[in-house]
Amino acid sequence: MLNKLEMFIALANERHFGRAAEAMGVTQPTLSAGIKQLEAELGVKLVQRGSRFGGLTPEGARTLDWARQIVGDAKRLREEMRFSREGLSGHLRLAVIPTALTWASRLAARFSAAHPRVRFTILSRTSAEILEMLENFETDVGLSYLDNEPLGRVTTRQLYRETYTLVTAPDDPLAGRSAVDWADLVDHRLCLLTPDMQNRRIINRAFMEAGLSPEAGMESNSTVVLVHHVEQGGWSTVLPVDMAQSLATGRNVALVAIAPGTPGPAVGLVAPYQEPQTPVLQTLIDMATEVAQQN
Structure with a gap:
């Protein structure tokens, strides 16, 4: 039954029979058969079927909770036994x-x-x-x-x-300072992480607490893209110190610490x-x- 529960979890995650089969490394008919066998063993319908995956039944949703717990427990058991052997x-x-x-x-x-x-x-x-x-x-x-x-x-x-640093051009007026405040960035052309990233929401909140609401002229979900954009000239970004130091190595950019108003996240x-x-x-x-x- 364990393998069938794993198939059921994959289907619930992917919400598509083909992708779930691929994730499990089996054919789609094998996965479909495994789900049907699980339904027969439990005596309930787990999946709404039509021409495609139609969601879980109420019994399927409850089974999913049990399946995740059972599969998780089985994994811990295997890990414990492997640890005792190897x-x-x-x-x-x-x-x-x-x-x-x-x-x-x-x-x-x-x-x-x-x-x-x-x-x-x-x-x-x-x-x-x-x-x-x-x-x-x-x-x-x-x-x-x-x-x-x-x-x-x-x-x-x-x-x-987390603490933050300004990543900017070496000839930026702020580049020679030992530290800046959030308010000092008001006139800078900023490239920042996309709004779905929590780091961006944290940075937005820091600006708001400083009474500012600057807009990002360019957004990316990649910190590498942001630093490369700064290196092209005319842009600045804000990154956590550790990440900024790593990405700035060997690049023609300057790092300036941003004085924290409150402890970072x-x-x-x-x-x-x-x-x-x-x-x-x-x-x-x-x-x-x-x-x-x-x-």
Whole structure:
């Protein structure tokens, strides 16, 4: 039944039989047959069918909650048994807000050095997408903001608080200053992250608190694009310090600290609440705690 539950979860996530089959690595007829067999075993209709996927029935929605719990428990059991046989090994999927990718790489590199048999997949996603992926078991852990959106029932470990820097041209009048305030940016031509990114909403709020409402002349969901745009001339952007320092290396841009008016937003690991955690995930959480204490 476990494999059929995994098929059912994939179908609920993808909302399309073909994409769900592809995600499971099976043919569409195999997936359809597995869903029908699951319905027969449970004695209820789970999926509204027509010429295409029509959604879950009320029984299907309830089954989905159970399926996620059962599949999650089975995964933890397998991880526990593998740990008892082989030590720490496996595969960790980490979904990360774009502005924290440097921290994700740092944490993964440190973890891999200590536990080389654990593989990582790191994906860049928005904070909202990370929560959805955690709920759907599409990622094992997130690296995201901790205090700006409802997180639900999760385990969190704060890594750091975000502070910001202005990325601008070397000949910008502000480039020679040791620090600036948000109000100093009022006349700058800004390129910023897109409004669906929580970092953009945080920056907008900082401007509002300074009594400003500047518009972005260019928006992107890529921090690399923003810094490259600044390098082309005539533009400025605002990024977290760690990300700005990483992207500015070797580029013809200047970095100027933005004096924080209040403590910046907390960023850290977000993992599904479960007891016990898998050995790999618990080790990552413990390492994040050590990194935070050293920061």
